[in-house]
Amino acid sequence: MVNVAIIGVGTVGQSVAKILEDNKTLISARAGKEINVVKGAVRDLSKKRNTTIALTDNIDEVLSDDSIDIVVELMGGVDEPFKVVKKALTNGKAVVTANKALLAYHRYDLQEIAGALPIGYEASVAGGIPIINALKVGLSANQIMSIKGIMNGTCNYMLTKMSQEGVSFDAILKEAQELGYAEADPTFDIGGFDAAHKLLILASIAYGIDAKPEDILIEGIENINGHDIEFAKEFGYSIKLLAIAKKSGNNIELRVHPVLIKESQMIAKIDGVMNGVSVIGDFVGETLYYGAGAGGDATASAVVSDIVEIVRAGQSSPMLGFKKPHESQILKLISTDEIESEYYLRMRVQDKSGVLATIAQICADNEISLETILQKTTDDKNIAMLLCATHLCKEKQIKQAISEIEALEALEDKVSMIRIEE
Ligand code: NAP
Ligand code: HSE
Numbered sequence: 001m002v003n004v005a006i007i008g009v010g011t012v013g014q015s016v017a018k019i020l021e022d023n024k025t026l027i028s029a030r031a032g033k034e035i036n037v038v039k040g041a042v043r044d045l046s047k048k049r050n051t052t053i054a055l056t057d058n059i060d061e062v063l064s065d066d067s068i069d070i071v072v073e074l075m076g077g078v079d080e081p082f083k084v085v086k087k088a089l090t091n092g093k094a095v096v097t098a099n100k101a102l103l104a105y106h107r108y109d110l111q112e113i114a115g116a117l118p119i120g121y122e123a124s125v126a127g128g129i130p131i132i133n134a135l136k137v138g139l140s141a142n143q144i145m146s147i148k149g150i151m152n153g154t155c156n157y158m159l160t161k162m163s164q165e166g167v168s169f170d171a172i173l174k175e176a177q178e179l180g181y182a183e184a185d186p187t188f189d190i191g192g193f194d195a196a197h198k199l200l201i202l203a204s205i206a207y208g209i210d211a212k213p214e215d216i217l218i219e220g221i222e223n224i225n226g227h228d229i230e231f232a233k234e235f236g237y238s239i240k241l242l243a244i245a246k247k248s249g250n251n252i253e254l255r256v257h258p259v260l261i262k263e264s265q266m267i268a269k270i271d272g273v274m275n276g277v278s279v280i281g282d283f284v285g286e287t288l289y290y291g292a293g294a295g296g297d298a299t300a301s302a303v304v305s306d307i308v309e310i311v312r313a314g315q316s317s318p319m320l321g322f323k324k325p326h327e328s329q330i331l332k333l334i335s336t337d338e339i340e341s342e343y344y345l346r347m348r349v350q351d352k353s354g355v356l357a358t359i360a361q362i363c364a365d366n367e368i369s370l371e372t373i374l375q376k377t378t379d380d381k382n383i384a385m386l387l388c389a390t391h392l393c394k395e396k397q398i399k400q401a402i403s404e405i406e407a408l409e410a411l412e413d414k415v416s417m418i419r420i421e422e
Pocket of ligand 1: 009010011012013041043044045057059073074076080099100101124127181183184293294299
C-alpha cells in the first residue's frame with residue numbers, strides 16, 4: 001500500500017482525490033499497489049470542499065508523517081512550495097507537483113536536492129497532455145529543432161471567445177477564472193508568464209538550458225483588441241499566444257508572445273481551453289500533441305499519472321532527463337534583440353499628407369522591408385488606421401522603428417505590434 005498526501009486541496013487537488021477514488025481498482029492494478037490519499041493540507045479549514053479526505057491546516061504535520069510516501073504539491077506560488085517540496089524530499093518522500101512557477105525558478109535546485117528520489121511534474125506543462133513524457137522518453141533519440149505551443153488555456157479560451165463571439169476581454173477573463181482555468185493571480189496567464197514558465201521547463205528537457213523567466217522575451221495578450229482580431233480574420237490569420245523554442249546551430253531562442261498565424265496551420269485550429277504543442281525532432285520530423293491544458297480533472301489526470309509511475313517504476317530517469325552533461329554546455333540562449341520575425345503594426349494616425357511616407361522612411365532607415373501597407377478609414381474623418389506587415393527583421397530594428405514612429409506628432413496612439421509566425 002502507498003500513502004499519498006495532497007498539499008493544496010483546491011481545483012486540482014480535489015480532482016486528484018476524486019480520480020484516485022473513482023478509478024481506484026484500475027489505478028491499483030496499473031500501479032501494482034493500492035494507492036490511498038490519507039491527508040490533505042489547506043489554508044482555510046472552514047471552506048466548503050467537494051472531498052472526503054481528512055484535512056489539516058498544518059503542513060508540517062503532513063511532511064513529518066512517516067506513513068506518507070508521496071507528497072503531492074498543489075498549493076501554487078514559488079517560495080512557500082519550494083520550502084514544502086524541499087522538506088518533503090529531505091524527509092525521504094517522493095514528490096509530484098503541477099506547479100510550473102515553482103519549476104521555472106527551482107527545477108535545477110530540486111533536481112539536485114531530490115537525488116535518486118522521484119519528482120513527477122507532468123501536469124506542470126499543458127495540463128492533461130503528456131508532453132513531459134513525450135520529450136523525456138518518446139523523443140529522446142532526437143535533437144529537438146523546435147517546440148511551438150499553445151500552452152495557456154486561459155489565454156486560448158479568451159482569444160477564441162473574443163474572435164468567435166466578440167466577447168470583451170474583462171468579461172471573458174472572469175469566465176475563465178470561474179471555470180478554474182486561471183492562476184490565482186490571472187496576470188500570470190494574460191501576461192504570458194504562465195506559458196513562459198512552461199516553455200522553460202520544456203527547454204530544460206530539450207536543451208538543458210537553465211534560463212529564468214527574466215532571461216527570455218515574454219509578452220501577453222493584454223493589448224489585443226477588436227481591430228487586431230478583425231484584421232487577422234480579414235487576412236486569413238488567427239491570433240494565438242505561442243510559446244516558442246527554436247534551435248539554430250548552437251543558438252536557442254525562447255519566447256512567448258501573441259502571434260498572427262495562418263488559419264490553415266494546425267496550431268491555429270486549437271481553440272478554447274485546449275492546448276497544442278508541436279515538437280520537431282531531427283529524425284522523427286514533426287509530432288503534435290493536443291488536449292485540455294487547464295481545469296481540475298485534465299490536470300489531475302497528469303498528476304495521477306505521475307503517482308502511478310512513481311509507484312510502478314520509481315524514478316525511471318533523472319528529473320530533467322539528462323544523465324550526463326551534454327550539448328547544453330555549448331548551446332547559447334540568444335538575446336531578445338537578436339530574435340528575428342515578421343511583424344504586423346497597427347497605428348492610429350492623423351490622415352494628412354506625408355504621414356505614410358514618413359513612417360515608410362523610418363522603416364527604411366532601420367533596414368526594415370515592408371511587405372504590405374493598408375490604410376483604413378475610422379469613425380473620425382481626420383484619423384486613419386494604418387496597418388502594415390514587414391518582412392523578416394530583428395527585434396532591435398522593429399523596437400527602434402516603433403520608438404521613432406511613436407515620437408511622431410501625427411501618431412494618435414501607441415503602435416500596436418504583433419509578430420507573424422509562419
Ligand atoms: P487553487 O484552486 O487555488 O488551490 C490551491 C490550494 O492550495 C487551496 O486548497 C489552498 O487552500 C491551498 N494552499 C495555498 N497556500 C497554502 C498554504 N500556505 N498552506 C496550505 N494550503 C495552501 O489552485 P489550483 O488551480 O488547484 O492549482 C494548484 C496548482 O496547480 C498551481 O501550482 C497551479 O499553477 C497548478 N495548475 C493548475 C491548473 C488548473 O487548471 N487549475 C492546471 C495546471 C497546473 P485553501 O483552499 O484553504 O485556500
Ligand atoms: N492557468 C493555466 C492555464 C492552468 O490557463 O493554462 C494550466 O497550467
